[in-house]
Amino acid sequence: MSTTTTPSSSFFRRVSSFVRHRFQAKKLGLKRTTTEDLFEYVPPPPTAEQLDWADLAIIDLSKADTPVGRKELAKEVVQAMNTQGFFYVVNHGYTTEQTRRMFSIASATFDEVDSEEKKIYMGKSLDVYEGYKPRQTWQIEPGVADQIEHYNINHNVLKNAHPSVVRPHLDEIDGFSRHNHIHILFTILRLMAMGMELPEDTFVDMHRFEVPGESSVRFMKYYPRSPEENLQTKNVYLKGHTVGSITILWSQPVSGLQILSPDGAWRYIKHIPNALVVNSGDVMRLLSGNFYKPTIHRVIQPPKDQEHLERLGIFYFAMAADDVKLASVKTGATPESEKASAPTMSEWRKERTEKYGTGSMRPSPKEEKVEEEVILGVVVKEYN
Numbered sequence: 001m002s003t004t005t006t007p008s009s010s011f012f013r014r015v016s017s018f019v020r021h022r023f024q025a026k027k028l029g030l031k032r033t034t035t036e037d038l039f040e041y042v043p044p045p046p047t048a049e050q051l052d053w054a055d056l057a058i059i060d061l062s063k064a065d066t067p068v069g070r071k072e073l074a075k076e077v078v079q080a081m082n083t084q085g086f087f088y089v090v091n092h093g094y095t096t097e098q099t100r101r102m103f104s105i106a107s108a109t110f111d112e113v114d115s116e117e118k119k120i121y122m123g124k125s126l127d128v129y130e131g132y133k134p135r136q137t138w139q140i141e142p143g144v145a146d147q148i149e150h151y152n153i154n155h156n157v158l159k160n161a162h163p164s165v166v167r168p169h170l171d172e173i174d175g176f177s178r179h180n181h182i183h184i185l186f187t188i189l190r191l192m193a194m195g196m197e198l199p200e201d202t203f204v205d206m207h208r209f210e211v212p213g214e215s216s217v218r219f220m221k222y223y224p225r226s227p228e229e230n231l232q233t234k235n236v237y238l239k240g241h242t243v244g245s246i247t248i249l250w251s252q253p254v255s256g257l258q259i260l261s262p263d264g265a266w267r268y269i270k271h272i273p274n275a276l277v278v279n280s281g282d283v284m285r286l287l288s289g290n291f292y293k294p295t296i297h298r299v300i301q302p303p304k305d306q307e308h309l310e311r312l313g314i315f316y317f318a319m320a321a322d323d324v325k326l327a328s329v330k331t332g333a334t335p336e337s338e339k340a341s342a343p344t345m346s347e348w349r350k351e352r353t354e355k356y357g358t359g360s361m362r363p364s365p366k367e368e369k370v371e372e373e374v375i376l377g378v379v380v381k382e383y384n
Contacts, residue, residue, distance in 0.1 A: 039112075041103040041312070046253040046271050049303040054259050054267035056084055059278075062091035064187045074194035081280065085295025086259055086269065089276040092184050096274045099250060102176055105169050106219035106314050109151045113163045121163050123152070130154055130216070135223065141233050148238070150220040155181055155209060157217075177217050180248055180316035181209050188246060188278060196291055198329065206287065206324045207245065213321040214349055222256065222299065222311035235301040244281040248316040251275045254306050260296040283320055283345065289328030322346035
């Protein structure tokens, strides 16, 4: 007696997902390098529009291999941080091919994982620092939520489980995480310590890799929004903000990132192939006793020739280790009583991220187009 086996619904979902992503990959110009490998991510061309670009310093990280080179770079970093607050990094140790490979992995994390599997690996709390953050989690304006999806991977990439498409590439992601943290971040932190005439490893010791913390690799995708949403938010995708210790953005060609320049004008960050865009955040401001002030930055709708594109980004968000007290390292800058009551990195991160995008901020009584709230005794602002 013969029996007939009926394919399960999960089988049909996998086939449907495969066909859908094959179609989307073809539409976006993606291709597989082998039948078993990922679709190769092909970045779109940079905008042809003439935008008001920020004039950022370019830091050549290869010069940090010698004491003399580090001394020169430390001066350049201090100058960059005291003017624009952002800078480019080149010669960071990753080839164009290696960078493109990471973008292919990032792309697959969104396009080759269906919605049911994403739910399994969604962040378990409002801080969404690990796993998927779905679209429409944050409030941008009353009645308008974000159209941003991201997947966060703890710097210890084996700390949590990952979707099936990510698992074959964990060794590559681990190497990428360690390269960002130990080679790039630590070098920048040493330069920043030297700029304050502190021992080189002052900030490095606060950002140890092998201890609990939420430094992370983030794959992030901005999806196009409706004309009505853009009108209501004045084309702002993500309001002006500062966060974390050091943010390392792997440059990508869809323009949208802007910084608030010292003259009060918002200016675009220009794409430089295989460069990094680096800035410091609230945590470095607290640790440096305001020596390194974070620069306000935001994300807006891309220019006309790119407004239809999905904007894929790769970041390394550095945080101090969870047990680090967020008080100034400068001798005598902070009374001992204040240092004792200062929040730890873990306390600050949880409080800051759980409130982000919830609509809890209120108009500043002192500054126009600024919203603020007090978090663990620290005034946090967003800029419209």
